Amino acid sequence: MNEAVVAADVRKQYGETVALDGVDLSVADGEVFGLIGPNGAGKTTLVRALTGTTAVDGEVSVHGETPTGIDADRIGLLPQSFAPPARLTARELVDYYGGLYDSARDTDDILATVGLENDADSWYETLSGGQQRRVCVGIALVNNPDVLFLDEPTTGIDPAGRRSLWSVLEGLAEGGTTIFLTSHSMAEVERLADRVGLLQDGRLVAVGSPAELIDSHGGGSRLVIETDDSSAAADALAAEGFEATAEPTTVVIAGVSPVDIGDAVAALSAADVGYESLTWTEPSLEDVYLQLTGETFEGAATPGGSVVAEQTAGDASATQAGTVSQDSAGSQDSTAPQDGTAQEGAR
Amino acid sequence: MSRARRIRAEAVGAWHSFLRRRTAVFFTFFFPVLLVVIFGALVRTQPTGGGLFAEPAAYYVPGYLATVVLFTPLSRVGSEIARHRDDSRFEKLATTPLGRAEWLIAHTLVNIAIIGLASLLILGLVVALTGAVIPLTPRLALLAPFTVAAVVLFCGFGAILGRLSSTQDGVIAASNTIAFPLLFLSDTFVTLDQLPPWFAPLVDLSPLTYFARGVRAVTTGEPATPALGVLAVLAVIFFVAGAYAIPRTD
Numbered sequence: 001m002n003e004a005v006v007a008a009d010v011r012k013q014y015g016e017t018v019a020l021d022g023v024d025l026s027v028a029d030g031e032v033f034g035l036i037g038p039n040g041a042g043k044t045t046l047v048r049a050l051t052g053t054t055a056v057d058g059e060v061s062v063h064g065e066t067p068t069g070i071d072a073d074r075i076g077l078l079p080q081s082f083a084p085p086a087r088l089t090a091r092e093l094v095d096y097y098g099g100l101y102d103s104a105r106d107t108d109d110i111l112a113t114v115g116l117e118n119d120a121d122s123w124y125e126t127l128s129g130g131q132q133r134r135v136c137v138g139i140a141l142v143n144n145p146d147v148l149f150l151d152e153p154t155t156g157i158d159p160a161g162r163r164s165l166w167s168v169l170e171g172l173a174e175g176g177t178t179i180f181l182t183s184h185s186m187a188e189v190e191r192l193a194d195r196v197g198l199l200q201d202g203r204l205v206a207v208g209s210p211a212e213l214i215d216s217h218g219g220g221s222r223l224v225i226e227t228d229d230s231s232a233a234a235d236a237l238a239a240e241g242f243e244a245t246a247e248p249t250t251v252v253i254a255g256v257s258p259v260d261i262g263d264a265v266a267a268l269s270a271a272d273v274g275y276e277s278l279t280w281t282e283p284s285l286e287d288v289y290l291q292l293t294g295e296t297f298e299g300a301a302t303p304g305g306s307v308v309a310e311q312t313a314g315d316a317s318a319t320q321a322g323t324v325s326q327d328s329a330g331s332q333d334s335t336a337p338q339d340g341t342a343q344e345g346a347r
Numbered sequence: 348m349s350r351a352r353r354i355r356a357e358a359v360g361a362w363h364s365f366l367r368r369r370t371a372v373f374f375t376f377f378f379p380v381l382l383v384v385i386f387g388a389l390v391r392t393q394p395t396g397g398g399l400f401a402e403p404a405a406y407y408v409p410g411y412l413a414t415v416v417l418f419t420p421l422s423r424v425g426s427e428i429a430r431h432r433d434d435s436r437f438e439k440l441a442t443t444p445l446g447r448a449e450w451l452i453a454h455t456l457v458n459i460a461i462i463g464l465a466s467l468l469i470l471g472l473v474v475a476l477t478g479a480v481i482p483l484t485p486r487l488a489l490l491a492p493f494t495v496a497a498v499v500l501f502c503g504f505g506a507i508l509g510r511l512s513s514t515q516d517g518v519i520a521a522s523n524t525i526a527f528p529l530l531f532l533s534d535t536f537v538t539l540d541q542l543p544p545w546f547a548p549l550v551d552l553s554p555l556t557y558f559a560r561g562v563r564a565v566t567t568g569e570p571a572t573p574a575l576g577v578l579a580v581l582a583v584i585f586f587v588a589g590a591y592a593i594p595r596t597d
Contacts, residue, residue, distance in 0.1 A: 033560075048596075049437070050440065051438075051440070051441075051442050053438045053441045053442065053595070053596050054596050057594060072442060072443050073444070075442055076442070077438070077439060077442040078439075079435040079438045079439055080435070081434070081435045082434065082435040082436070082438070082439055083434035083435070083436075084357070084436065085360060085361075085363075085364040086364075087363070087364055087367035087368065088360060088363055088367075088428060092363060093360075095356070096356050096357075096359065096360040097443070098356075099352055099353065099355065099356025099357075099358075099359070100353050100356050100357070100440075100444060101443065102349050102352070102443060102444070139439075143443075152372040278374045299550045303423070319510075
């Protein structure tokens with residue numbers, strides 16, 4: 001497959017601060033590439049390097065041309081802190097930016113794409129933060145670009161609006177548009193990106209598909225059993241062949257499959273050990289992020305980020321964690337599991 | 348055609364943005380009107396009294412026009428550049444086909460329209476309130492190229508200020524600091540014989556001087572001067588420098 005975006009040994013320094021430290025990267029034509037990383041990691045600088053809006057050392061090309069040499073009709077950009085003129089309507093803004101190109105998409109079509117048909121004649125400054133960001137995404141689409149650079153496109157957008165925009169981007173990707181997006185939302189890149197790159201301190205420390213990164217860096221799935229008698233619970237589970245670790249108020253079983261949850265519950269019942277809840281988590285991209293960046297989540301209840309992973313799953317798409325409560329006779333009391341397996345097992 | 352389309356799109360956007368900032372519209376027109384009312388109608392000219400405003404009323408037409416020709420482009424273009432930079436608009440525009448010169452042309456056209464309207468208002472007020480006599484001759488049409496040239500010049504100057512100042516406040520402060528001395532020391536409100544002899548050559552260094560002398564020649568029926576040529580050359584120089592100064596990258 002052809003390479004749409006290539007960066008080779010890209011370096012950028014602001015005074016003493018190294019923003020990019022030898023980044024090598026390639027994005028295939030039609031691929032969705034997600035760039036994640038902590039604040040200050042260099043994500044925005046890399047987007048600027050790839051779009052030619054900052055000068056860097058190293059080689060950058062977009063469809064074989066320099067970013068400043070390529071036909072501007074072929075690329076679209078949504079800068080991170082972009083704000084268009086505040087007293088133009090959404091329609092006027094799309095018209096305005098469309099007018100800068102020889103050929104632009106139909107304004108009504110753009111507004112419909114980003115879900116702003118009903119607010120098209122409102123001034124930008126009177127729109128909500130999420131609507132404003134949708135206008136900005138619409139502006140980035142006016143020239144129907146081959147390569148679209150989106151720097152934190154869904155920042156400030158509510159969950160419904162975010163999912164709506166994800167659908168828009170998925171539609172563009174299906175149509176063959178190459179998308180390079182940065183985000184702090186793991187759910188976003190996990191859902192949208194074919195490959196993900198993790199940038200830290202100006203260096204690309206990991207690149208791969210979300211599944212590959214999770215397999216390589218995410219650790220295994222875990223079942224956390226909240227109980228007052230953790231040692232008895234651990235013994236009962238060990239007797240059934242589970243590798244259980246007793247902690248003060250919980251027992252943790254690492255590497256457990258959802259289909260084995262029922263066996264674990266049966267082992268506890270057979271040993272007459274009560275429990276408050278069972279929480280099964282599988283590693284997510286956020287675990288990868290935390291693992292590779294060394295960042296921690298204040299308030300995490302257990303080492304290894306199980307609480308973080310559970311929250312991530314809830315935020316993301318409720319696909320990666322399930323919690324069941326004994327008191328509720330096996331019905332879920334908090335997050336919805338992926339496919340009901342956790343409840344099934346608990347029952 | 349493509350270039351015209353881009354400039355039109357940018358100019359229409361800028362025009363609508365300006366018209367919808369009511370305070371900006373109000374003060375753009377109110378400031379020169381205030382000056383005409385204060386100095387032309389209240390202070391009044393005193394041809395035999397000496398000192399300031401001792402010349403015939405028509406003498407001060409270039410000064411009144413200079414208030415919009417000078418202040419408006421300096422502050423508007425300068426602060427527009429600061430606003431664009433703050434909101435990452437140049438970063439966005441850098442990935443579109445719109446060039447720096449095209450951006451400046453578009454915003455200069457908007458300024459020409461605004462300042463043209465304000466100038467007509469000022470001329471009418473000066474005639475109505477101060478009794479200035481402006482001969483209606485074909486030469487009066489030269490007011491248009493003088494105004495256009497001066498606006499182009501000061502739009503370029505404003506772009507340079509916008510590049511050099513890091514904030515909108517900085518642009519306003521810088522433009523005021525530059526514009527006030529120019530307004531009074533460019534053969535506009537203060538005649539050359541009221542200045543120290545050693546200062547007179549410095550007046551020739553002000554671009555506004557050529558606007559003032561040219562407009563005065565046109566509005567008072569004095570002999571033609573090379574002012575328009577000088578102003579046009581300066582306009583080209585400042586416009587090119589201003590276009591070059593517009594940021595494209597960080």
